[in-house]
Amino acid sequence: MRAQPWPQVPETTGRAARAAAAKGPYPLAMRVRDELGELFADVEFAHEFGARGRQGWSPGQLALVTVLQFAENLTDRAAAHRVRFGMDFKYALGLDLDDPGFDASVLSEFRTRLVAHNLEERALDLLLAALKSKGLVKAGGHQRTDSTRVLAAVRDLNRLELAGETLRAALEALACAAPGWLCEVVPIPQWTERYGPRIDSWQLPSSQAKRTEMALAYGQDGFALLEAAYAADAPVWLRELPAVQILRMVWVQNYTRTVTETGPEVQRRESEDLPPSRLRLTSPYDLDALRPQTGLMVDRLQGSHQRDLRPGGGDPPGCRRDCSRLRIG
Helix, strand or coil: CCCCCCCCCCHHHHHHHHHHHCCCCCCHHHHHHHHHCCCCCHHHCHHHHCCCCCCCCCHHHHHHHHHHHHHCCCCHHHHHHHHHHCHHHHHHHCCCCCCCCCCCHHHHHHHHHHHHCCCHHHHHHHHHHHHHHCCCCCCCCCCCCCHHHHHHHHHHHHHHHHHHHHHHHHHHHHHHHCHHHHHHHCCHHHHHHHHCCCHHHCCCCCCHHHHHHHHHHHHHHHHHHHHHHCCCCCCHHHHHCHHHHHHHHHHHHHEEEEEECCEEEEEECCHHHCCCHHHCCCCCCCHHHHHHHHCCCCCCCECCECCCCCCCCCCCCCCCCCCCCCCCC
16 A cells, blocks of 8 residues: 545536535535545555555545444445445545445455554544544544444444344245245244345444344344254255355354353354454355355355255255245345
């Protein structure tokens, strides 16, 4: 990374974004750009991010995206989508309208490097200094948001999306491969409502209490499905489906289940109890990234469904490709 001046808003981007914002509340991202200007200068990160290697995304721009995704309750995937398609984010970052943006994994890698070099507090200091210089917060005033909370909240949102979408993907695969079996082991109407739409197609709750409740519900449902798939009377090939194996690995990495006097108790793993980021599964669909970690032999995604193949070749008995019977996916 080489330090770069903060890009000016391209004329076409500015004109389109201001026209779109004229009839509604002025977007936060555009207000930040207008009032704060160069919020995160690359020079603040140049030493830690280095100058070798190919030119990548500006650390200053990624820091701004991180702050905006915290403020607007966005996962990495949703934030990357906003950079790619949202005129307000393009305006804030000084991008052309046809700029393709970046992959969501870039944000996770950026946060990892921030923490590794102890830069998270510096990024927050830059934000507070800019806010104070514009009179948006009073000097010496109490600021409830700190860097630890920003990074923790963003990580929490991404883990919640991962859990829900991994479980949904497993249900979709099982609905295709063994619809009759699935009907017998899960409450189809309730689970169809909960896991029918893709998790990244709607905004996750902003309330921490509701996010915690949702995460535990995902955890309990996932353990129930795994217990059914690994039961002695379940077809052995069910647990060999790639989507079911991925579900098991994601649950091992993100949840614990303890047997108590009142029954099994499901809990999310705390941040310090998670595996290293290089070993952590971050998506049930990034098959190229999953292969070296899992050894799974799976086809690439085709259309909107993952084609799970039975080990040894051939489709599982009773496989249904349309998945329409159960209305999952």
